Amino acid sequence: MPRLDAARVAAWRRLQRTAAEIERLVDTDVRGEWDIPLGWFDVLAVLAAHGSGVRPSELADELRTDRSSLSRRLDRLAEEGWIRRRPAPTPSDHRVVLVDLTPRGRNLWREMNASYRRSVQKRFAARLTDADVADLTRVLRQIEP
Numbered sequence: 764m765p766r767l768d769a770a771r772v773a774a775w776r777r778l779q780r781t782a783a784e785i786e787r788l789v790d791t792d793v794r795g796e797w798d799i800p801l802g803w804f805d806v807l808a809v810l811a812a813h814g815s816g817v818r819p820s821e822l823a824d825e826l827r828t829d830r831s832s833l834s835r836r837l838d839r840l841a842e843e844g845w846i847r848r849r850p851a852p853t854p855s856d857h858r859v860v861l862v863d864l865t866p867r868g869r870n871l872w873r874e875m876n877a878s879y880r881r882s883v884q885k886r887f888a889a890r891l892t893d894a895d896v897a898d899l900t901r902v903l904r905q906i907e908p
Contacts, residue, residue: 785886792882797875802828804879806836807845807864807872816849816861837862845871 765771790801797804809825810817823833840846845868851859864872891899 788886789879789882792886793875793878796878799875801879802836803840804872804875806833806840807868807875808879810846810862810864811869811872811876816851816863818851819860819862822862840868844868 786801793799793801793804805826806822809822819833819837820830822837823830826833837846837848841848844865847863847865848860849863851861853859888896
């Protein structure tokens, strides 16, 4: 195993800084067009990808966020009428809740998705060749926990 030298620490810090900055720029673009934070869009996107009810714990895991901040985010999205919480059809545990997009939420996600994709194209994808994407994907797979 290679030792943690200055080059590896610098690469780690650059990865963190670059990912955070690109995410900030995409958030700024999305907010500028929709006045909705990227974190809210991310919830809508995960729900749209699942197509049907998702447990909040699964949603938090997929979004890599803690459950309490996700719960507050879900509260706000529900207040806006973009998601709904419903009891899961689990007779053994009535506490189980599923989260779904409402029709309004699905329409919002579709419209916002075009803005999101334009921003990701501008801030990330346009700067990479196909070979770069393949290399980046290979390296990210190599370091995934």
